[in-house]
Amino acid sequence: MCATCGCEGDGVAVITVGYQDHDHPHEHGPEHEHPHEHAVTTLTLEQKVLAKNDELAAANRVRLRQRGILALNMTSSPGAGKTTLIERTIRELESVPVAVIEGDQATMLDARRIEATGCKVVQVNTGAGCHLDADMIRRALDALETVPGSLLFVENVGNLVCPALFDLGEAGKVVIVSVTEGTDKPLKYPHMFAAAELVLINKTDLLPYVDFDLGRCVDYARSVNPDVTILPVSATSGDGLAHWYDWLTSRLTAGISMS
Structure with a gap:
C-alpha cells in the first residue's frame, strides 16, 4: 500500500504485449485516544515509501x-490526449527507435493502440493504484526489450497529483494539458507543473469552440515553473507537432545527462 496517497499496490500486473484493498485494519472505536501518535506513524510510512521509491528510481536511472x-514520464489528467500524441509521434518520428510503458488501472486498450504502430510496448495495470x-x-524494463539509444515513453496513469511525487528514474517529466480542461490547471496542480520539464497544451484545434485562454494558461504555468518550456500542439491536426519533434530531437542529441 502507498501510504502517501492510500492507493493499493497488490493488484499490479506487468503485461508484455504482442511479442510476448486498502487493507489497513484499524481496531480503535470512536474514542481514538492517540491521534498524534497515529499522525506521526502515517508520516513515517510516507517517508519510507518515498525513500524506497527514490532508491529504486536511482537504480532505474543508472540502468x-x-x-x-531517454525515458520521459508522460503525465496528464485522463483524456488529455497522451496516447494519441504518443501514437502519432511514433509514426512520424521514424528515425528514432521508440518503446512505450503504458500505465493504467485496468485494461490493455492503450497498449493495443501502441502495438498497432509497430512499437514495443509493455502494459502496467496498477489495480487500485x-x-x-x-x-x-x-x-516493466525487465519485460521490455529496449534498443540502446532509443526513446522510452512512460505513459503514466491519468492523474496530476501522485505522479508528481514519484520519481520513476526518468530523464524528465512532460505534462500534457488539453484546452478542454480549463485555463487554471497549472494553479490547481502546481506540484505537477513545477516538476515538469515540458508542458504541451494539446487539442489547440478546439480553441474556437471552448472557453480557454492560452496566454493566461502559459502565464499560470510559468508562475509555478519559470523555466518550463511550453508548446501548444494538436495531436489530431498536427499543429505545433514539429516543435514537439524538434524538442525531442534536441533532448536526444543532448543525451540524458540533464536528468
Whole structure:
C-alpha cells in the first residue's frame, strides 16, 4: 500500500504485449485516544515509501543511462490526449527507435493502440493504484526489450497529483494539458507543473469552440515553473507537432545527462 496517497499496490500486473484493498485494519472505536501518535506513524510510512521509491528510481536511472535510453514520464489528467500524441509521434518520428510503458488501472486498450504502430510496448495495470512507481518501471524494463539509444515513453496513469511525487528514474517529466480542461490547471496542480520539464497544451484545434485562454494558461504555468518550456500542439491536426519533434530531437542529441 502507498501510504502517501492510500492507493493499493497488490493488484499490479506487468503485461508484455504482442511479442510476448486498502487493507489497513484499524481496531480503535470512536474514542481514538492517540491521534498524534497515529499522525506521526502515517508520516513515517510516507517517508519510507518515498525513500524506497527514490532508491529504486536511482537504480532505474543508472540502468537507462548505461543503455543510452531517454525515458520521459508522460503525465496528464485522463483524456488529455497522451496516447494519441504518443501514437502519432511514433509514426512520424521514424528515425528514432521508440518503446512505450503504458500505465493504467485496468485494461490493455492503450497498449493495443501502441502495438498497432509497430512499437514495443509493455502494459502496467496498477489495480487500485493511481500512479506508476519506480518498482513497476523496473519490472516493466525487465519485460521490455529496449534498443540502446532509443526513446522510452512512460505513459503514466491519468492523474496530476501522485505522479508528481514519484520519481520513476526518468530523464524528465512532460505534462500534457488539453484546452478542454480549463485555463487554471497549472494553479490547481502546481506540484505537477513545477516538476515538469515540458508542458504541451494539446487539442489547440478546439480553441474556437471552448472557453480557454492560452496566454493566461502559459502565464499560470510559468508562475509555478519559470523555466518550463511550453508548446501548444494538436495531436489530431498536427499543429505545433514539429516543435514537439524538434524538442525531442534536441533532448536526444543532448543525451540524458540533464536528468
